[in-house]
Amino acid sequence: MSGDVVVLGVGMHPWGKWGRNFVEYGVAAARDALRDAGIDWSQVQFVSGADTMRNGYPGYVSGATFAQALGWNGARVASSYAACASGVTAIEAARTRILAGMCDVALVVGADTTPKGFLAPNAGDRPTDPDWLRFRLVGATNPTYFALSARRRMDLYGATSEDFARVKVKNAGNGLANPNARYQKPVTVEDVLASPIVANPLHLLEICATSDGGAALVLASASFAARHAGTAGAPVRVAAVSTVTPTYPQTRIDLPDLATDSTAVVAEPARPFKESIAFAAYEEAGIGPEDLSLAEVYDLSTALELDWYEDIGLCGRGEAEGLLRDGATEIGGRIPVNPSGGLACFGEAVPAQAIAQVCEITWQLRGQATGRQVEGAKVGITANQGLFGHGSSVLLAR
Amino acid sequence: MTTRTRVPALGAEGWFTTDDQPTLLGRRCTSCGTYAFPKVDFGCPNPSCTGTEFDEVPLSRRGTVWSYTDAQYRPPAPYVVPGEEHEPFCIAAVHLEAEGLTIMGQVVAGVGIDDLRVGAEMELVVDVLFTEDDVDHLVWKWSPVTNASGSNEEVA
Numbered sequence: 001m002s003g004d005v006v007v008l009g010v011g012m013h014p015w016g017k018w019g020r021n022f023v024e025y026g027v028a029a030a031r032d033a034l035r036d037a038g039i040d041w042s043q044v045q046f047v048s049g050a051d052t053m054r055n056g057y058p059g060y061v062s063g064a065t066f067a068q069a070l071g072w073n074g075a076r077v078a079s080s081y082a083a084c085a086s087g088v089t090a091i092e093a094a095r096t097r098i099l100a101g102m103c104d105v106a107l108v109v110g111a112d113t114t115p116k117g118f119l120a121p122n123a124g125d126r127p128t129d130p131d132w133l134r135f136r137l138v139g140a141t142n143p144t145y146f147a148l149s150a151r152r153r154m155d156l157y158g159a160t161s162e163d164f165a166r167v168k169v170k171n172a173g174n175g176l177a178n179p180n181a182r183y184q185k186p187v188t189v190e191d192v193l194a195s196p197i198v199a200n201p202l203h204l205l206e207i208c209a210t211s212d213g214g215a216a217l218v219l220a221s222a223s224f225a226a227r228h229a230g231t232a233g234a235p236v237r238v239a240a241v242s243t244v245t246p247t248y249p250q251t252r253i254d255l256p257d258l259a260t261d262s263t264a265v266v267a268e269p270a271r272p273f274k275e276s277i278a279f280a281a282y283e284e285a286g287i288g289p290e291d292l293s294l295a296e297v298y299d300l301s302t303a304l305e306l307d308w309y310e311d312i313g314l315c316g317r318g319e320a321e322g323l324l325r326d327g328a329t330e331i332g333g334r335i336p337v338n339p340s341g342g343l344a345c346f347g348e349a350v351p352a353q354a355i356a357q358v359c360e361i362t363w364q365l366r367g368q369a370t371g372r373q374v375e376g377a378k379v380g381i382t383a384n385q386g387l388f389g390h391g392s393s394v395l396l397a398r
Numbered sequence: 399m400t401t402r403t404r405v406p407a408l409g410a411e412g413w414f415t416t417d418d419q420p421t422l423l424g425r426r427c428t429s430c431g432t433y434a435f436p437k438v439d440f441g442c443p444n445p446s447c448t449g450t451e452f453d454e455v456p457l458s459r460r461g462t463v464w465s466y467t468d469a470q471y472r473p474p475a476p477y478v479v480p481g482e483e484h485e486p487f488c489i490a491a492v493h494l495e496a497e498g499l500t501i502m503g504q505v506v507a508g509v510g511i512d513d514l515r516v517g518a519e520m521e522l523v524v525d526v527l528f529t530e531d532d533v534d535h536l537v538w539k540w541s542p543v544t545n546a547s548g549s550n551e552e553v554a
Contacts, residue, residue, distance in 0.1 A: 136408065199468060249498070259435045
């Protein structure tokens with residue numbers, strides 16, 4: 001359709017612990033995406049940056065930072081921050097600008113350099129900041145929240161530590177063929193269970209690391225893409241983007257809060273927050289979970305990948321372990337999940353990660369995911385959730 | 399012997415009482431009646447309510463475990479390790495039926511992960527988060543309801 005937005009080019013700087021300036025990764029990814037799109041930087045009319053909070057001022061104005069690094073070309077810029085969902089918020093800024101007819105070609109870039117260890121809040125006493133309070137008053141790290149979810153699966157649905165470990169084993173296997181993955185090493189269930197427990201029941205190998213990396217997309221109007229000679233065949237189409245927030249009352253304790261909303265007066269919504277994220281994308285596109293060829297979901301922990309199976313509608317509540325045990329979510333299964341290797345193989349580069357998910361689905365839908373290709377992939381979804389109530393999902397189709 | 403000063407930990411002032419039956423202090427909207435914890439900074443969280451007045455209300459002392467975990471690794475600052483070395487502790491999210499709230503907190507020392515279950519009954523206590531010279535910095539914690547009379551040993 002002429003009113004569509006398409007992915008003209010994708011690019012990534014490999015994930016790792018490189019310790020260099022984040023701008024370098026973003027620029028490398030952007031140049032890759034421009035090359036992949038077959039267009040010049042001078043043709044980009046809008047730069048949409050996904051911010052990093054850990055690299056000073058240039059990170060807060062990432063759109064301008066990347067634009068300057070590529071050489072000022074007069075493009076309009078925006079910079080978005082939505083924690084782990086920053087990448088999709090930046091994609092949505094670019095997509096809506098194209099849909100509004102205000103530009104034809106936009107560049108979306110996210111990159112990060114991250115410190116070692118748990119992500120911790122900024123320094124100084126900030127007793128009104130929920131992110132400070134959860135560390136000070138409860139000692140609740142990010143893995144605490146991941147583990148609450150995992151334990152609940154064990155007590156309610158009979159999930160086992162072996163089930164969780166198998167998610168890691170699957171993703172590690174997928175990542176072996178991904179040149180952008182940080183960890184390219186097979187992992188066994190025994191390896192996972194032998195690693196130290198961080199937050200019971202989750203082991204060190206089940207919690208995603210933080211990484212350096214960069215990812216970029218060139219988005220364009222379908223009419224520009226049709227005029228543009230560089231694209232062979234039908235380009236991958238952005239069928240929907242979801243950046244929904246929760247609907248009151250939010251009944252799952254979510255990072256960084258210490259309490260839920262109350263259900264005393266208003267009942268929990270029919271679709272709790274995490275379920276509403278992908279659903280909003282399905283509704284916008286008129287595509288359902290039964291149409292999916294693959295999914296890239298945010299496996300911040302092994303058990304969270306299982307939550308996502310249910311939240312994006314691949315199966316009913318409590319059925320995710322069964323889907324995993326049946327091999328349905330492996331490459332070659334009914335609905336492969338995280339063929340890229342997921343966060344298990346990447347580690348999280350916060351502002352780049354949601355963009356990287358879109359890169360992977362684009363390669364998959366083009367048939368270019370060498371060594372990890374989902375055969376005949378036509379429709380893919382990304383799903384993710386950012387701190388402070390940021391939904392993040394992109395539906396792509398070809 | 400010096401007298402120790404007991405104060406709520408920074409950030410938790412007015413979040414709980416410190417009597418022998420301590421409770422968390424929530425807010426109840428005077429317009430729609432919904433609850434909130436720890437407090438309401440910017441008006442009623444219910445989107446269909448425009449209330450800005452709240453009563454301070456004690457929350458139920460008892461609730462059931464929604465889920466639980468532990469901290470095997472030392473959390474980073476601003477967490478303050480209470481002793482010389484990090485001792486792993488449990489964390490529980492406890493659901494209060496009457497208020498429809500689920501509230502996270504540390505579990506009292508001596509309780510391990512195997513002592514907890516989703517649905518198990520817990521009771522609120524006030525305990526020392528960390529000490530600094532002659533000052534005890536206090537916080538709320540959850541304690542399993544174990545004995546036959548259904549009441550906990552006094553903590554701290």
